[in-house]
Amino acid sequence: SGPLVIIGAGQAAAQAVTSLKAEGYARPIVVIGDEPYLPYQRPPLSKAYLGGEMTEDRLELKAPTFYAEAGVDMRLSTRVARVFPADREVELADGARLSYGALLIATGTRARALPVPGADLAGVFSIRTIDDVKHFRAAAEPGARLVIIGGGYIGLEVAAKARKLGLDVTVVEGAPRLLARVACSTISDFARTLHEGHGIAILTGTGVTRLVGTERVTGVELQDGRVLPADLVLSAVGAVPNTELAAAAGLTIENGIRVDEATRTSMPDIHAVGDVASFPSRLYGRRVRLESVQNAIDQAKAAAKTIAGGVIAYDPIPWFWSDQHDVKLQIAGLLDGFDRTEVEGDVAAGRFCVRYFKGERLLAVTSVNDPKSHMLARKSLAPPPVSVPG
Ligand code: FAD
16 A cells, blocks of 8 residues: 655656546555646747747646645655665655655656766756746847757757847757758758758757856857857757666666556556656567657556556557747657658648658658648557457
């Protein structure tokens, strides 16, 4: 016995609570989150909220009354420091201990640290939390020179909003093209043209060696020795899963906390979901860890079913979106070793889709202002139904 303790109060935690209640789960639930906010959506942090087009209260995933009405003991600004599986206890940062009947780890990811000297100077930001955006916005004066390190989704989304806020924006990407890990060159070229068209400077194939400045950052030194003057720097070089807690407790880690298709970790009554968990994908024939709202929601639903005593096999079609200027990118599937692409639509007009194939098999589809092709992709990528025992 003992409550279900959920570590992390983010997207996956909010969904797990909602789904557990819908499943009729009657045990007490305690949610422990280290941020001062109720669970909120992160996608607008680099989009509408950053741009000032969305207010803070609209980020909340559930109304504040929801948790109280659901009888959830919500503990914010509280960090879990350790997990003791043998004692079925968690220890909080202040030393207090709490016993659990079941544990759900939903600790998400954090921004990857920029691996160069000067990364800790004032004026260097990353965007992962509401507080990160508040700090960034406070420094983002119109006319300020912003250098964004990393030309992935978050870097490019912030570039678009910062430009709209009147900043002078340069994106520096080490790979030869933008979005190199997540898209083909047709999309990369399209993105470059899009951002350059809005007055954003794009440097690709350019490594950063150092951030220059004494207390505050004043510049970004590139591999070729050039120094780009900067009033602000945004580090957008990816995320790392918050697995330390789980690793110290002895859980198996394999690019995230290793879970099975029913969100179970290597230890009894401990589940993990969302950005922090890696699960077996039958669809792609390998273990995957996804950083997406789709995965946080659907995997949390699966965990709720399992914890409430049902059986489920989580094997999703991954999907994702990104908003940049007036363009909506939608991605279904993973690009795993594609050997050929097909483009349909009008690239110059900014309305098309790219289909990725391996041999005859469709792996993924990226849609640009073309929601129909995205919905169709999510249908045609669906895995064959699986029969679940029990
Ligand atoms: P999170 O929502 O990150 O929640 C984890 C929480 O656990 C955090 O609050 C963390 O502080 C807390 N925590 C960690 N360790 C502890 C501890 N020891 N004790 C207590 N609390 C702890 N996805 C999309 O699909 N589309 C998008 O367009 C998109 N845009 C994004 C833009 C940005 C700027 C960011 C940062 C993410 C974006 N994502 C997007 C990804 C999406 O937000 C995540 O996949 C999702 O939030 C994952 O949910 P989660 O519950 O696993 O983790």
